[in-house]
Amino acid sequence: MSAQSGQAPILEVKNLDGGYANNRILHDINFAVAPGEIVLFVGHNGAGKSTILRAITGLLPWCEGEISVDGEPIGTPNVRLNVETGLSIVLQHQGFFPNFSVSNNLRLGGYLLESASLVDERMARILEFFPQLAERRDSAARLLSGGEQKMLSMGIALMLEPRVLLVDEPSAGLAPSLTTQVLDQLQTLRDNWNTTILLVEQNVNAGIRIADRVLVVRLGTISQTYDASTLRSGKETLQLL
Numbered sequence: 001m002s003a004q005s006g007q008a009p010i011l012e013v014k015n016l017d018g019g020y021a022n023n024r025i026l027h028d029i030n031f032a033v034a035p036g037e038i039v040l041f042v043g044h045n046g047a048g049k050s051t052i053l054r055a056i057t058g059l060l061p062w063c064e065g066e067i068s069v070d071g072e073p074i075g076t077p078n079v080r081l082n083v084e085t086g087l088s089i090v091l092q093h094q095g096f097f098p099n100f101s102v103s104n105n106l107r108l109g110g111y112l113l114e115s116a117s118l119v120d121e122r123m124a125r126i127l128e129f130f131p132q133l134a135e136r137r138d139s140a141a142r143l144l145s146g147g148e149q150k151m152l153s154m155g156i157a158l159m160l161e162p163r164v165l166l167v168d169e170p171s172a173g174l175a176p177s178l179t180t181q182v183l184d185q186l187q188t189l190r191d192n193w194n195t196t197i198l199l200v201e202q203n204v205n206a207g208i209r210i211a212d213r214v215l216v217v218r219l220g221t222i223s224q225t226y227d228a229s230t231l232r233s234g235k236e237t238l239q240l241l
């Protein structure tokens with residue numbers, strides 16, 4: 001595991017509240033994430049896991065509290081600003097243009113990069129990381145398998161080389177073997193690129209396998225924190241309540 005305890009956090013969330021219109025979902029969320037850490041959010045349906053990821057990336061209609069990246073408060077979450085700060089989200093549902101080719105989708109993911117050569121360089125790195133995408137680079141995205149589409153969504157988010165990647169339900173709609181493959185790729189990404197990862201995953205055991213820390217979300221707040229290795233070893237048992 002590359003997460004170093006005692007290191008200054010790359011991401012810190014303090015007193016975060018948020019929700020949709022008049023519906024408050026998040027209540028006083030507090031946590032910090034070390035560089036290179038994989039943090040898994042678990043909890044019952046509707047507990048607020050995806051809402052936490054959306055709040056951090058500026059996709060929630062309203063949120064209050066303090067979010068800091070590398071010790072610098074990022075102000076009111078705003079998608080573009082957060083992407084520039086190094087936060088990218090891979091949403092649960094399709095995050096690409098279905099009729100565009102794999103390579104054109106990746107190019108669009110590099111929309112904030114300053115030069116075409118940098119876009120090419122990043123794309124080459126991503127296609128090397130996902131050889132299955134490299135083989136399908138000229139295919140329309142809609143023709144990819146479910147697992148390949150997840151890889152494409154991750155690849156698009158990685159074009160800006162985020163320091164923190166937030167991934168919502170990567171296994172949604174995937175067969176168990178593909179879930180393992182996609183989660184293994186997230187772990188490899190962390191190991192090779194030192195990308196910090198916040199993960200929401202319904203397949204709790206598959207998520208625990210790659211996580212460093214597990215945060216339980218209950219009724220819109222963090223109710224419990226586990227060191228994932230104690231759950232893997234059976235020294236502790238995950239309680240969602």
Ligand SMILES: Nc1ncnc2c1ncn2[C@@H]1O[C@H](COP(=O)(O)OP(=O)(O)OP(=O)(O)O)[C@@H](O)[C@H]1O
Nearest residue numbers: 020023025043044045046047048049050051052200
């Ligand atoms: N776009 C929306 N508008 C209004 N309320 C929403 C919206 N999206 C989610 N909610 C509500 O916010 C609450 C938390 O939803 P969220 O999707 O964060 O839960 P979750 O823990 O990720 O659940 P699941 O595991 O089922 O995906 C739920 O009560 C849900 O109905």
